[in-house]
Amino acid sequence: MGLTALCPGTFDPVTNGHLDIIGRTSQRFDEVVVGVLENPSKQPLFSLDERVGLLGEALAELPEVRSNVKVTSFHGLLVDHARQQGADVIVKGLRAVSDYEYEIQMAQMNVRIGDVETLLMPTNPKWSFLSSSLVKEVARFGGDVAGLVPERVREALLERMAAAVGRGGAGGDGGRA
Ligand code: PNS
Numbered sequence: 177m178g179l180t181a182l183c184p185g186t187f188d189p190v191t192n193g194h195l196d197i198i199g200r201t202s203q204r205f206d207e208v209v210v211g212v213l214e215n216p217s218k219q220p221l222f223s224l225d226e227r228v229g230l231l232g233e234a235l236a237e238l239p240e241v242r243s244n245v246k247v248t249s250f251h252g253l254l255v256d257h258a259r260q261q262g263a264d265v266i267v268k269g270l271r272a273v274s275d276y277e278y279e280i281q282m283a284q285m286n287v288r289i290g291d292v293e294t295l296l297m298p299t300n301p302k303w304s305f306l307s308s309s310l311v312k313e314v315a316r317f318g319g320d321v322a323g324l325v326p327e328r329v330r331e332a333l334l335e336r337m338a339a340a341v342g343r344g345g346a347g348g349d350g351g352r353a
């Protein structure tokens with residue numbers, strides 16, 4: 177029987193760093209389930225449907241992403257989603273030592289509450305500085321995010337920022353992911 181990996185996140189929005197982790201996971205596991213968290217306590221810049229849609233479009237364009245990847249959404253506990261999807265392990269990217277403390281805490285909790293193991297995959301150094309929250313901040317203040325996110329995401333960010341300016345604001349903050 178093949179192994180299924182679950183790559184979870186908020187993906188608000190998906191970055192090239194996320195895509196790198198999903199692509200490398202897809203080459204090493206039989207099936208990959210990407211789990212997009214609907215988190216009612218955060219106010220994301222993009223709706224759940226938009227985040228799922230942007231991820232699907234980006235993955236479809238990547239040659240290194242095999243057809244063994246599907247995008248799902250979930251709310252509640254990650255371990256419950258892992259069980260529902262038949263995932264054997266959670267795979268998450270680790271950008272730097274600063275990520276480690278939080279990731280190890282979540283990994284240990286997920287073993288404790290659901291007996292689900294987490295594999296931490298070092299991010300490609302090319303993307304070690306990259307986060308969705310920084311991308312949003314750069315875009316909000318007019319910086320260029322080309323090459324950091326898929327082109328369609330860049331366009332969506334520009335549209336969202338233009339709409340926010342039209343309303344006299346800078347849009348939601350979307351958390352720190
Ligand atoms: O992209 P993010 O925001 O860093 O992803 C964090 C995510 C979605 C992996 C984490 O917030 C999560 O697993 N949330 C689901 C709720 C849950 O299971 N909490 C307990 C984790 S120990």
